[in-house]
Amino acid sequence: MKTMDASQTVLKAEARALNFFYGQAQALHAVSLPVYDRCVTALIGPSGCGKTTYLRCLNRMHDLYPGNRYEGEVMLYPDRVNIVGPEVDPIEVRMRIGMVFQKPNPFPKSIYENVAYGLRIRNLSNKRDLDAVVERALREAALWGEVKDRLQASAMNLSGGQQQRLCIARALATSPELLLFDEPTSALDPTATSRIEELVAELKQKVAIVMVTHNMQQAARISDYTAFMYEGRVVEYDRTETIFTNPSVKLTEDYITGRFG
């Protein structure tokens, strides 16, 4: 099934005893999780278990709102920087780590400008370079064929599935080291969902992926590692086959077999 060679087990990021607080409320309790390069790590668990909260720690999204606080560390490799450290600029973290959201959220601009925006805020304005990157990103997001003749059309006229692939292209344009997906298919129909899943399988050849999903079949289909979270803690983390076929914790088994959640 899923074969692993040595290159697939390089550590890309690792949370170590990460606590996270929304004001006074603690949402994550001592979360420790590795993220391997060129692998998909799935986060599963019932609503409110902290999987999205953890995902948003990885690109410091929580810094946008007042009163949020991190404790512990998330190391990013190879340069071993603690990306939740207060001395690290969240903007720098977000420039290295891309994110795709639950609901497709393209900018109400042209398809081209959506993909090019990440480059524009990095002060890239050479038309030739931009064109090349936009084409590369749209090809990687399997959208180029559908939009190459209407790059100047508004992104809002695309279908939901196309919009989500556009958002993936937008994230890919800046060549992130790590890509975060927050339930990327929950607003999409089955056809669009399977296209995104195929895309994720493609993308992991190049980049580390962490994906939150509500859909356990999806986690089983496309991830290499799975973490089961419950009430702000990681209950179990293992190779995906192991989690789904032979979990070692009773709670994991109960969740996977649909006894709760």
Add this chain to the structure above:
Amino acid sequence: MTPIQRKIARHKSLDRFFAFEGLTVMIVALLVLLALVGQLMFDGLTRLSWQFLTSFPSRFPAQAGIVSAWVGTILVMLVTALAAIPLGVGAAIYLEEYAPNNWATELIEINIANLAGVPSIVYGLMALGLLVYQFHLGQSFLTAGLTLGMLILPMVIIATREAIRSVPPYVREAAYALGATKWQTVRDHVVPYSMGSILTGMILALSRAVGETAPLITVGALSFIAFLPHPPWQEAFPFVSFEWLFDPFTVMPIQMFNWVSRPQEEFHVNAAAAGLILLAMTLAMNAVAIVIRARFRKRIHW
């Protein structure tokens, strides 16, 4: 009829009643407006002529005109817009996107909401003390524009904040997730996407300012100005001139007020004609706003 059908029938008759009531109220409101405009047209239409638009005020009603008044209104509006819009939009962006959530911000917000309800004559008194006596700006276009600018500033701030708030948070997050700074997010997304609503607010505010009389009388508007202000250009470098800012001013509503308060019937006709022109100016402003808004909103829908 079954009980449930009876229930539905009763709900539907309430529905019809409300539709009828709404229609009636709307028709009454429109009729009142029509009657006012009709009266104005009946009184003033015959007086409208090229001569009326291009003549200075005069003690002879048939020779009097409104050129200094409409030029004055346009120039005062220009100063008002240039003073209130950058300040108001900037303040709104600060309050929505940058200001920390604390008591100082809260205090500022409450004050702005209250300022929007302060009677305009109070602004006139404030401007008289501050701009005329303290800053010695004179009874000038600059003073008039700044006075009306202060008057509409809270409206501009409130309208802009509403517009900014209507940009969904997930669009901001999309920009931040790419590594955008706050300023880049505001400049490239928040402001462009809310521009249509911001402009609507600006025009509504300016439409209010264009009819204001009381604060301008307070800061010393003249009602008899038989000359035009200095032109905003000059022969020598730098070719633009700001001398007009310090010229004495009048505006349309003040000219009207002056004519209405005279005993001669012919001046009342002049006032009605000037009212028509003022109405047309306001409508033109609104038309421009609608066109601009349509252009901005064409590509943006959530």
